[in-house]
Amino acid sequence: MQEKNRLKQVAPILRHYAVEANFVEDFGRVQKIYSNKGIFALKKIKTNHGADFIRHVHNLYQKGYNRVVPIYPTADGRYAVLHDHHLYYLMPWLANELKEDRTQRYQQMFRELARMHTISVREVKITKEEREEHYENTLQQWEKEKEFLSGFIEQCEKRAYMSPTELLFCLYYHDITQAIKYAEDKLKAWYEKTKEEEKARTVLIHGKVSPEHFLFDERGYGYFLNFENAKLSSPLHDMLPFLSRSLKTYPKRSEEAVDWLYTYLKYFPYKADELLLFQSYFAYPGPVIRAAERYYQKKNSRGERKMLQYLQGQFWLLKNTEYVIMRIEETERQKQEAAAAAAAQAQAEQEGAQN
Structure with missing residues (x-):
């Protein structure tokens, strides 16, 4: 029937x-x-x-x-x-019979995502006023959230007996504020670098990149599907949510996430200002702040134990993200040092040839 x-x-x-x-x-x-x-x-x-x-x-x-x-x-x-x-x-209907291991599957997906971004890239006009407005609004929102965190920890520390969630928040507070400072520093560096520019890159973003939305045919070729969330936007808006979702797990040093990002960047390199903005958005600890706000506003209907687990999970995301951010910093520093050494060597060779 x-x-x-x-x-x-x-x-x-x-x-x-x-x-x-x-x-x-x-x-x-x-x-x-x-x-x-x-x-x-x-x-x-x-x-x-x-x-x-x-x-x-x-x-x-x-x-x-x-x-x-x-x-x-x-x-x-x-x-x-x-x-x-x-x-x-x-x-x-694609068979999606896996002929490749997980690493190769992800690498192919990010190569294809980079190729899709490359094919669809175009520059759009953004006025200085629009750029400044975005910068000021973002900083203002982050400032409000810092004020909330400061007020919440003061309230927690005044209690004779903290709840388990309040105690955990106090233990996390330093790491949260350090992540905010890093995000703010990168945002300010992005604005200083771009405040006189009136163009930005947009691409067609998939909108919901996932291995479930990248299927393989019988020949082993991968294809994207589920384009209902596709739109023209910054290329950052495909990688940021994917990495954040992949890092919502137990504490780990995710070299996989670093590899996924640099596989993508090999085929679609971010400009210097795009990387600064990526680092800022990626590092900002929004999820753990939302968890603290939910508890403060008594929206913890799941009970103290569930709220404690939820806050802990969001903090693990922050720390997992922190590791990837540190690896990005290390990789970019090595690239800059290698470029500087190559330039110095080229100049030395040129001077030697002239002598």
């Missing part, structure tokens, strides 16, 4: 593609369609997402980027079908 219902539900949608389903497997918002014309993936999205992402995908194809799971047109040329208050689109 359930199978008949699935076939009945997809039939009016597939009719637009002249496809007749024989069997349907349900994978949440994606359905695997076994049909008279092969195996397909039928994806359901909310109508408020619109179909802008389809335009972005086609723009990539027109620019020669074909590592995107293709979206099939209907018989009358449309790329999405409106049915029962949802949009549906049809794609080939």
Whole structure:
């Protein structure tokens, strides 16, 4: 009965593609369609997402980027079908049988992400006033959060008996404020470097980079899918959320995260100002501040023990991020020293040739 219902539900949608389903497997918002014309993936999205992402995908194809799971047109040329208050689109079903280990899989994903950014990059005009406004607003927001942290720790230290969460916050306070200072210093350095510039780079960002959204075909080629969050934005906005998600774990020194970042940067190097802004945003300890605010505002309905675990988890993210930041600093310093040594050697050789 359930199978008949699935076939009945997809039939009016597939009719637009002249496809007749024989069997349907349900994978949440994606359905695997076994049909008279092969195996397909039928994806359901909310109508408020619109179909802008389809335009972005086609723009990539027109620019020669074909590592995107293709979206099939209907018989009358449309790329999405409106049915029962949802949009549906049809794609080939990729087997995604892993022929590579985890390291190679991630490296291929970030090479392709860098290539997608390279193909779609363009400069946009940003006035000095817009840049200054962004800088001032960010610093103002961070200043408010520093004031909250200062007030919260004063309140904690006045108590005769702190709660476990308050005690843990006091132990974390120094590391949190150090991370804020680092982020502020990088933001100020970015602004000093760019305050006279009136252009910035944008790319087409995927919007939700994940190994789950990078599938492999039977030949071992990787393809991006799930472009519903794609938009033109700073290239930072693909790497930052991915790295933050990957570091939400127990305390660890993640050389993997460093490798992922530099695999990407090898093929799409950030400009000096972009790297400064990346370091600032990446280092800023927003999640642990949100956790402290939630506790202070008594939004800890999960209880003291759960809140304690939540705060600890966000602090582990801060420390994991701190390690990656330190490795970035070390790597960039080594690159600068190597460049300076090469320049000095070249100058010495030139002077020797003249003598």
